[in-house]
Each structure stands twice: as C-alpha cells, then as structure tokens.
Amino acid sequence: MKPFILAPIFFVALCCFLQPFSADPAGPVIFQIEPTDTTGLRLFCNRASIEKYDETLSLWREFNACAEVGWQEYRTQGRLITHFTTLQNRFGAENILFDTMAGTGLFVEIPGDPKSGRTLIVRPEIDGLYYPPTDSTLAMVRHACGHNTGMSVACSLAEILLENKKKKKIPWKAVLFLFSPSEERAPSGLDSMLAGKDLSRYGKIVALGQHVSPDVPNHQVEVRSGTAQASSEILRIYIDASALKGGHIADKTNINPLEIWENMRSEIEQEVESCSAGGEYLLRWSNIITSSPDSTPVNVLPQKVKVFGNFRTFNPVHEVRSIEKIDSLIANFSARYADKKVLIYRVREQAIPVLVNDPVLTESVKKWGSAFLKRPINTHKLRLGADDFAIFRKYKIPAVLIRLGVKANGGLHRQDFEIMDPTILQTSLGLFTFLVYSLE
Missing domain, CATH: 3.30.70.360 (Alpha-Beta Plaits)
Structure with a gap:
C-alpha cells in the first residue's frame, strides 16, 4: 500500500485512539487534531487526563472511603502526604515541596519559571460531612459535598506538571496547592492556612477552585463573574x-x-x-x-x-x-x-463572606476554558450556599470558583449523595491542566 493511502488511515486510527471511553455526547470532552491547534495543548491535556484517569479514580475512591469531618482529617492528610512523598522521591525535593499546615491541611509547592511575576493557587478542600445515626443507619461521615473530586484531580494535576516540566514549561513562578481542612464548619481551614503562610515572595497571586454541582448538566462547566454565592x-x-x-x-x-x-x-x-x-x-x-x-x-x-x-x-x-x-x-x-x-x-463564630469571583480572572477562565471544552462556559445562578473559598477576598487574592456538573443520585449535603459518573474526573483534570498552561 502506498504512503499517501496509509496517511489518512493512520490519521483516523489516531483520532479513534484518542477518543475518551464514553460515547455519551455530554460525557468527557472529545478532541480531534485540528490544523488551527498549533500548540497541541488541547491534545496534550486530553491525553494526559486519559492516561491519569485510572490513578485519579483510585485516589477519588480512597478519599471517599476515608472521609473525615473538619479538623479531624488525619487519614486524609496522611494519604496526601504519601502521594506527594512519592512524587518528591521521583522528581526531587527541588521540584516539589510540601508541608503540613493548619493542623490537618497540606501546602504543596511546585516551582515554575523563576522569572515569572505571578503564582497560581489551586484550592481543594478535604473535609467530609457527619451524619448522626437513625433508625435504619449507623453514624457516618461522607463526602456528600464532593470534596474527594477536587482532591484527586489536584493530586493528578501536580503529577502531570512534574512529569512534563522539562518539555512543557510551567508559566508561573510557582503552582501552589492548598489542601485546606474544615470548609464545612467554622473556623475556616483556608483562612487558617492563608493567615499562617507568608505569600509575599510569590508575586501576583490568583486562585482557582472547583465545586461539583448536581444541578448543572453532567460534564458541563459553569462560572459566574462577580457575586456568585452568599455570605453566611x-x-x-x-x-x-x-x-x-x-x-x-x-x-x-x-x-x-x-x-x-x-x-x-x-x-x-x-x-x-x-x-x-x-x-x-x-x-x-x-x-x-x-x-x-x-x-x-x-x-x-x-x-x-x-x-x-x-x-x-x-x-x-x-x-x-x-x-x-x-x-x-x-x-x-x-x-x-x-x-x-x-x-x-x-456567641460569635467565624463568618463566611460573600463569594465574589474576580471579573478579569473569570473572563480568562471562560475564554480558555471554552477553548478547551469546545463549548461555552455558561453563567451559573446565584447560590445561597456559602463556601469558604470566599476567604480569598479577605486576603485580596483574585479568585474564581468553577462549578462542575455531575450526575448524582441526590443533592449536595444529602446523606445519600453519590456521584454516578466518575468520568467527570477526566473533564476536570483536562480543564485544570489546560488552564494552568493557558491563563493570562
């Protein structure tokens, strides 16, 4: 067979190989090699999210199995330390640093371009919710707010950045991961971490976070500029x-x-x-x-x-x-x-302020997120639910909390809440990888 006949066959085969394993059109993003995609970044992020899916899913299940309430996330912290110790042994302490903070939290730093004047924070929360015993159930702690999703995606994102650091330069002075305890109850673990860390050497800082949303269509992404969630x-x-x-x-x-x-x-x-x-x-x-x-x-x-x-x-x-x-x-x-x-x-408890997504950063997230997903990122409705992600405003750090649609059998904070389609991990990981390399 002649080379000019083999070429289109190889192209079709390659595209088929890169298809995610879900045929659902609302499922993980499906990519094709496009002539206009000169950087190949979308292809790279998709491939990385597929290759890491099994590992991310395993972490997601582990974190779900050891859910703990705020300020008691010792097993969760221990699993995170194990993960990042493995990465440090593979890539060297000069490429990844981590330390415990705020009791059960974990601060992770991946140094990037020393000439860059900006730093990116990725914030996963790590606590679960306690449910007292009833006539038919035992007392339990569950990730009924989906925090195991953010943790597992962040762990795999860090690994992707390290594995590709030599051939794909990180365009930030550093990427910081703040695995923060106690989002669900006061006092805020994120506040304790930000108060306990001198961030002045990191230059201009922006922050990204993610929350799953059963009321958003599965695999869809939404974000709201400006006021997004209520105070509490x-x-x-x-x-x-x-x-x-x-x-x-x-x-x-x-x-x-x-x-x-x-x-x-x-x-x-x-x-x-x-x-x-x-x-x-x-x-x-x-x-x-x-x-x-x-x-x-x-x-x-x-x-x-x-x-x-x-x-x-x-x-x-x-x-x-x-x-x-x-x-x-x-x-x-x-x-x-x-x-x-x-x-x-x-008797006063720590209040959670109004969550205000930075308008400039939001537009950048929508621009690049839409370029990755090849579909618009819609504006989500105002939410009376509070989130201590809003604490970034207290420290004057521009921040955006992204909503990821999931298929679940119940609403957030319900005892029976369970994500039914874990392939959303692939969409989330691909999106966050793309944003790390793309955000302006």
Missing part, C-alpha cells in the same frame, strides 16, 4: 434568666425569656430588612431551646433560652450593616435587662 453568619443568641429561678407563667410580673426573644426577633428582622435595599437574603431561625431544672413544673417559665439561626446575603454591604445592627440590638436588650439579672449575649 451563624447566629447563636443566649438569654439567661437563671438568677431569677423562674416564676409562674400566670404571674405577669415575672420575666419570660421567651417573650424577650420574641421582641428581639421582631426587631432583628425589621432591621435586617430595612438595610437590604430590596436585595435577596435569608434570615432563618433553625432551633429554639428552653431549659429549666429537671424538677420544674410545666407551668413555670423557662430560665434559659438558646436560639440558633443563620443570616445570608449576596450584598457585602448588607452583610456588614446587618450584623452591626444585630449586635447593636443585642447589646441594647442586654443593657435593658441588666438590672433584672438577665444575661443576653451572642
């Missing part, structure tokens, strides 16, 4: 009238902590609404607990009231003003009842 402030308010030793409910001269709370609640809700400027927000009281000595009759007033609530908003100004108003009201009520021996106070 936990409200724990206590009214302690135990010094009064209660009183009969029929005696109107006795102080009723529940009535104090109802008055406080009404004023708090009015103040929050007054400074909302018509914007969307959420103020919800999830639990009210009363307590009295065990021997107290049912017709005697409770001595203590504990209230648990949550305030969320998309407006950073509304966020600050509302909390100032709430704290001021609580202080006023406390002063009003101080001479009556009633203690009124709020």
